[in-house]
Amino acid sequence: xxxxxAEPRAPLSRERVLLAxxxxxxxxGLGAATMRRIxxxxxxxxxxxxxxxxxxxxxxxxxxxxxxxxINAVVxxxxxxxxxxxxxxxxxxLSAREILLRHPxxxxxxxxxxxxxxxxxxYHDRLVGLMRSGGFSNDLAHHALHALGxxxxxxxxxxxxxxxxxxxxxxxxxxxxxxxxxxxxxxLAEVAHDDPDSTLGWCDDQSEFEFSLDLILDGLDRLRQGxxxx
Amino acid sequence: xxxxxAEPRAPLSRERVLLAxxxxxxxxGLGAATMRRIxxxxxxxxxxxxxxxxxxxxxxxxxxxxxxxxINAVVxxxxxxxxxxxxxxxxxxLSAREILLRHPxxxxxxxxxxxxxxxxxxYHDRLVGLMRSGGFSNDLAHHALHALGxxxxxxxxxxxxxxxxxxxxxxxxxxxxxxxxxxxxxxLAEVAHDDPDSTLGWCDDQSEFEFSLDLILDGLDRLRQGxxxx
DNA sequence: ACCTGAACACCGTTCAAGT
DNA sequence: ACCTGAACACCGTTCAAGT
Numbered sequence: 001x002x003x004x005x006a007e008p009r010a011p012l013s014r015e016r017v018l019l020a021x022x023x024x025x026x027x028x029g030l031g032a033a034t035m036r037r038i039x040x041x042x043x044x045x046x047x048x049x050x051x052x053x054x055x056x057x058x059x060x061x062x063x064x065x066x067x068x069x070x071i072n073a074v075v076x077x078x079x080x081x082x083x084x085x086x087x088x089x090x091x092x093x094l095s096a097r098e099i100l101l102r103h104p105x106x107x108x109x110x111x112x113x114x115x116x117x118x119x120x121x122x123y124h125d126r127l128v129g130l131m132r133s134g135g136f137s138n139d140l141a142h143h144a145l146h147a148l149g150x151x152x153x154x155x156x157x158x159x160x161x162x163x164x165x166x167x168x169x170x171x172x173x174x175x176x177x178x179x180x181x182x183x184x185x186x187x188l189a190e191v192a193h194d195d196p197d198s199t200l201g202w203c204d205d206q207s208e209f210e211f212s213l214d215l216i217l218d219g220l221d222r223l224r225q226g227x228x229x230x
Numbered sequence: 231x232x233x234x235x236a237e238p239r240a241p242l243s244r245e246r247v248l249l250a251x252x253x254x255x256x257x258x259g260l261g262a263a264t265m266r267r268i269x270x271x272x273x274x275x276x277x278x279x280x281x282x283x284x285x286x287x288x289x290x291x292x293x294x295x296x297x298x299x300x301i302n303a304v305v306x307x308x309x310x311x312x313x314x315x316x317x318x319x320x321x322x323x324l325s326a327r328e329i330l331l332r333h334p335x336x337x338x339x340x341x342x343x344x345x346x347x348x349x350x351x352x353y354h355d356r357l358v359g360l361m362r363s364g365g366f367s368n369d370l371a372h373h374a375l376h377a378l379g380x381x382x383x384x385x386x387x388x389x390x391x392x393x394x395x396x397x398x399x400x401x402x403x404x405x406x407x408x409x410x411x412x413x414x415x416x417x418l419a420e421v422a423h424d425d426p427d428s429t430l431g432w433c434d435d436q437s438e439f440e441f442s443l444d445l446i447l448d449g450l451d452r453l454r455q456g457x458x459x460x
Numbered sequence: 461a462c463c464t465g466a467a468c469a470c471c472g473t474t475c476a477a478g479t
Numbered sequence: 480a481c482c483t484g485a486a487c488a489c490c491g492t493t494c495a496a497g498t
Contacts (some may be wrong), residue, residue: 011462035491047492048463056491111341111387118407125411132413138420146434147442149386156379157341157387159350177348181355183362190368204376212377215453219445241481265472277473278482286472 009043014052016042018062022103025063030105035059060109061117067106068119071096071153075126085134086217089127093213096123097154107155120153127152135224144220151213158204239273244282246272248292252333255293260335290339291347297336298349301326301383305356315364316447319357323443326353327384337385350383357382365454374450381443388434 010016020041024033035046035056042048053059074095078088100106113120124145131141150156178185240246250271254263265276265286272278283289304325308318330336343350354375361371380386408415 034489036489045464047465047494050492051462118410121407121411121414125414128417129413132417138417141417142421143438143441143445146388146438147445149388149442158376159340159380159383177351180348181351183359184351184355187358187362187368187371191372208373208376211373212379215373215377215449216445219449223445264470266470275483277475277484280473281481 012042012044012048012052014062017049017052018059018066021059022063022066025105025109026103030108033105057115060112061115063109064113064117065119067099067103067110068117068123071099072119072123072126074099075123085130085136086221088130090213090217092127092130093148093152093154094210095154096152097209100154107150107157110153111150111157124152135228136220137227140220140223140227143223144216147216147220148213151209151216154209156204156209156212242272242274242278242282244292247279247282248289248296251289252293252296255335255339256333260338287345290342291345293339294343294347295349297329297333297340298347298353301329302349302353302356304329305353315360315366316451318360320443320447322357322360323378323382323384324440325384326382327439330384337380337387340383341380341387354382365458366450367457370450370453370457373453377446377450378443381439381446386434386439386442 017038020038021033024037024041035049039046039049049059053062075092078092078095110120127145128141131144132138136144145152247268250268251263254267254271265279269276269279279289283292305322308322308325340350357375358371361374362368366374375382
């Protein structure tokens with residue numbers, strides 16, 4: 001009775017550390033995923049994490065691996081079909097996007113990686129395989145990866161957010177702005193951007209994402225056909 | 231002789247603070263632009279900066295304003311011409327890119343802004359104006375902004391860097407990777423990506439950027455014509 | 461092998477105080 | 480009006496020490 005049995009706690013592991021970080025980022029944003037907060041969620045001390053991750057960069061690498069494993073699993077399942085390259089590519093990219101939409105921090109983390117994550121390489125390798133089987137030259141497949149950029153993984157950085165533009169602006173400011181940017185003001189008035197739930201935090205609605213993706217895929221298809229003809 | 235005249239120092243100002251921050255980011259990277267380091271460069275204390283910027287976010291806002299003012303100045307000069315929308319748009323975007331290439335930190339800072347910077351809005355307004363004068367409907371111009379995304383400002387986030395892939399990898403690792411990603415390995419072997427100076431730090435070479443930009447502009451042009459016909 | 465306490469060098473930021 | 484010293488709450492990370 002003098003020695004009280006300590007609460008037994010599940011032992012740490014690299015996976016538990018990574019999952020705790022993901023969980024924190026999901027619920028409170030990427031900024032909440034600090035070593036100290038992650039450790040706290042695991043009922044441990046910050047220094048303990050360093051037994052499982054080399055440093056913060058390694059932690060984010062691990063998170064990317066987790067994310068990409070999920071995406072690649074979907075792609076592999078799709079692999080069976082893959083006759084029409086354009087439809088298959090579209091399907092894969094939109095599947096990847098669905099997963100990203102559940103993790104708003106994903107684009108920022110993916111972009112922050114300077115090292116080459118094997119799972120990311122594998123994802124793109126499968127895209128190239130799909131294009132090659134669809135009649136792409138290696139050269140065009142290479143151009144295609146560049147043209148898609150981050151869109152290949154299901155997101156695109158938007159610098160312009162008509163939905164968020166009005167946030168915190170009163171009528172006077174909006175009127176002033178309309179004078180200074182008549183083209184945009186007219187455009188937005190006509191387009192009536194009434195799709196309020198853009199889940200990635202940018203004005204990057206599903207339909208706009210698909211419009212842009214199709215524009216690129218169609219352009220690539222034309223180039224592919226042109227090369228085959230000539 | 232007892233009281234030694236203190237070295238007179240140029241008084242601070244918001245502009246001097248912003249310029250010092252830009253200078254630090256240019257030379258030592260964005261991470262070097264801390265309040266303490268900026269103040270040090272100005273021969274002042276970190277707390278003095280708060281007289282000219284509300285906080286770090288406000289500082290980055292100011293930097294974006296500086297950058298965009300430079301870009302908009304170029305665009306305004308171009309405004310005189312602007313007959314063929316496609317050529318004018320291409321020229322503007324590549325001009326913006328030239329300026330961004332001198333500031334490797336610019337994409338990250340631009341993406342980090344959540345608030346709407348007027349100068350960024352104005353830049354896009356002029357793009358819309360150009361498209362409208364070129365026969366775009368408001369709806370297509372709106373799609374176009376989404377399709378271009380960050381490319382409208384002259385950069386695109388690349389998640390895939392064939393040049394950097396080999397960094398820190400020995401032959402054994404590369405051989406293993408080639409087995410796991412045969413499509414990519416074959417593609418890269420054929421394309422022979424021997425353009426070593428990608429200035430933005432991604433595999434985002436000028437020619438690849440232009441290829442993607444033209445792919446999108448051509449696609450938009452076709453849609454514009456299609457709409458005009460129907 | 462696994463975890464931690466104490467400590468270090470950094471952050472951004474506040475606030476009362478100096479000139 | 481302009482600038483600063485001292486202090487606070489937070490980082491990531493190291494290292495020697497505990498079990």
